[in-house]
Amino acid sequence: SGRSGKMRALSFKTGIACLCGSEVKEKFQYLFSQVANTGGLCDQRHLGILLHEAIQVPRQLGEVAAFGGSNVEPSIHSCFRFNNGKPTIETSQFMEWANLEPQSMVWLAVLQRVTMAEQVKHQTKCSICRQFPIKGFRYRSLKQFNVDICQTCFLTGRASKGNKLHYPIMEYYTPTTSSENMRDFATTLKNKFRSKQYFSKHPQRGYLPVQSVLEADFSETILQGELRRLKWQHDEAVESPTLATGSAESMQDSCNDELLVEARILRQHKSRLETRMQILEDHNKQLESQLHRLRELLLQ
Structure with a gap:
């Protein structure tokens, strides 16, 4: 607002919606409804306005470069790939794109996970600092069996011998279920037979990258x-000398x-x-x- 004492209504609504405690899905649905018309459709211009307002939150924190920069055009093109060439998108198409956690909006889902992980306790021991139970985020190695890391060791880069953090790791912000444990066991078993070169050639992102x-x-x-x-x-x-005089006007x-x-x-x-x-x-x-x-x- 440039210190004018005024703020756009959409800016205020976007900021409050992004920082409130609702589910991420509800936040995206509300934000889309603010720029959609009465028929529930949104064109590229209005979507660009919404994305521009949303990206101001990480921009004020000096982290906008990590989320694709201030240019929202790549995100608009990425979203409109789901509308089969039509000039507008529906709520369901926008939500399908948002569920993939696009790079420009992935911070919103991360913020939600950070909030949920604050009070979570995982009934397992950190393989590095031996903390039990692990509080907050829990990071499980998908290369070695029974290797769990607490958020402090992971974020500070601490590692013990043989526990390299560049290997694939699964992040959990809620206690794991039996099905998740079985899935991770199967993935770890597969990764046991894969080399370092495989992981460097097949990096896995936790978000949908937009055009750089x-x-x-x-x-x-x-x-x-x-x-x-x-x-x-x-x-x-x-320069062609063979052109007919009669076709001069059409040419x-x-x-x-x-x-x-x-x-x-x-x-x-x-x-x-x-x-x-x-x-x-x-x-x-x-x-x-x-x-x-x-x-x-x-x-x-």
Whole structure:
């Protein structure tokens, strides 16, 4: 609000909904209802407004870079892949996307898990510090049998001999069930026969990644290639001596259409470059802030 003493209603509703104690599913349903029309449909523009408001929470904490940056366009495209090419999405399609925990919104589910894990006790012993019971998050190795790690040892990087934290690990914020124990046992048994190279080549993410800056560069390379192809066709058509006089007008119309397409692509390219520049500036500010905090910690 720029210290004006005013706040947009959607900003207030989004902030309260994200930080309240309701279930994540209910939060997403409520947030979608705030930007959907009376028919329960939402277009790309309104979805972008919602995602922009939601990403302000991690942005204020200096962590927006970890969630894909301030640019919400990749998240919009990721979400609209579920609508079969239609200009709007329904609540069910949005929820299907949200249940995959997309990178830009995964912090909301993580916040919910952190809240739920605060009072949880796991009836098992930490393999590193020997704490019993494990309180909070519990991390189970999926490479070695009977290796459980408490959240303090995991987050500080402590490890005993043979318990390497880069191996696949399952995080639990509630006590495990018998079916989960059997599933982890089967997974650990499979991983026993897999090498380190396998895990480095097949990394597993706990969220749905959105298009990165590098992937956007690749998309722009394709557009630039298409632009060059149109330009070559235009030059060949102009230089060709065999064109009939009667087709001159239609050829001119075709050239005009191609030039209009070229101009539109260039405008889109300019807009994307400006957006990327803003993202990089935001990332640079965040890195400078983190570097400043690290220096303060070292001086203490």
